[in-house]
Amino acid sequence: MADQPSVPQQKPVSLLRFADFAGARILYRLSGFGRASIFVFRTLALLFKPPFQLNLLVRQLRLIGVDSLSVVLVSGIFTGIVLATQGYIQLSDLSAEGQIGRFVCVSLIKELGPMVTGFVLAGRIGASITAELGTMKVTEQIDALSVMGTDPVKYLVVPRFLACAYMLPILTVFSTFSGIAGGYAVAVYLFNMNGVFFMKQVQSYLYISSICISLIKATSFGMAIALVGCYKGFTISVAGGAEGVGKATTGSAVVSLMLILVLDVLLNHLLFTLLQLK
């Protein structure tokens, strides 16, 4: 206890240190946020600037869309199955099991269809975009593009952004319908419901507004996945090497997932309050 007097002396110092540290962290975060915004604006500005390289876009559409279709379909079916099973059990408690078709259809179209598709693509495409661009960065291929007078954002980011923005809604339609098929199978073959009745319900709850919500959400998830994936790849630290690429790849998937959740909540509010879509 001899050095007790020194304790109060240390306190302000370590507090200052902490403030210093925290301040630096906050500034770092803010500047990161600024850089990310600049990246997003640059991408958006370049969307409408010729030359448009269709061959690059087509390649990405194929990679992102066609190759993801099977995974999306499978996850859609399972979502439908789980949803119908739980829904049936819960609804039958309220003696409303007859509404299972409505329940499955509405939740899939407005929420789970876009969400599950977004999750699958964030893991599959977002991560692979980061890995690809990150590797290009580390091996100086992005520098090589710049040196040859080609804007890497235009050449690499724009086609991926457009492909994700186009493909997510399309894939969402597939996942939603496969989900409804899964729900139908559970309701009809497991719980012995009338199939025609189920489909009638689905049909009568297939509002245009719900479909709009679904597609708007899907498009924004697609944009988010592409932007996060590309940004994470571009900003990789060259010093990090292969390990850095690995970390950025996981980071990219995690950030995309979080962003999808946040966007989902925001869009629900926005579309409901502003456009009265429900």
Added chain:
Amino acid sequence: MIQIKNLWKSFEGKQVLKGLDLHIPRGETLVIMGRSGCGKSLLLKLVTGLMQPDAGEILVDGEEISGLKFKELNHMRRKFGLLFQSAALFDSMSVEENVGFMLAQHTKLSRAQIREIVIEKLHLVDLDGTEHLRPAELSGGMRKRVGLARAIAFDPEVILYDEPTTGLDPVTCVEINRLIQSLHEKLEVTSVVVTHDMDSAFTVATRMAMIHSGKIVAFGHPNEMLENDDPILQQFILLGAPEQILNVSNPVLKEFILNLREE
């Protein structure tokens, strides 16, 4: 052609360039020497605008490159051909697409026309018949030469070579040296060659510069460099060559080394 004034650059507190001044005259082949890690590759990246200096100016044809807008910078870069130390080939593309990349991006030439130019450039670097291969299928030395073919495919005014002969066998080295010389003589390009290979350096150079502790410590004609009694430079040239003394093809250098040995 290129004027570098008082260039500073540091990484995480490590000062690499400390007020470097260098003039690269038009039509000359400047060889840059220096110890590993002294900032030679970095200098090439600064000159092409891939990195920004902390302070200082780089003028290309009298224009300050850090003052250029993005589009102007992209345009200016088309004058340059840069051979990366790591070759930096696009691994998702074939050799043909790599070499023809700038032609496909910036000209309206047809595929067949581009192909013709690509084949011609690949012939220059002694890689006939490799068009359809992928970079992963090439050896290190072949990759380097594809990088070289790519750097010269757009007929640049300035070619920057980062260690063009490192990792090549002596025969190919001589061919690459000849290629650098002939590009210089026929096309009157301005070249900057970073190399540790003293034989190659004295073969191709019309000017030489040595970087040490972030500055140019020696600059001049190859003969002036041999007469320069700066100990760092002397050591560099002498240590750079003795094992290879028997296959040094440059007569001036050979004589110089033999003289030094006798002393």
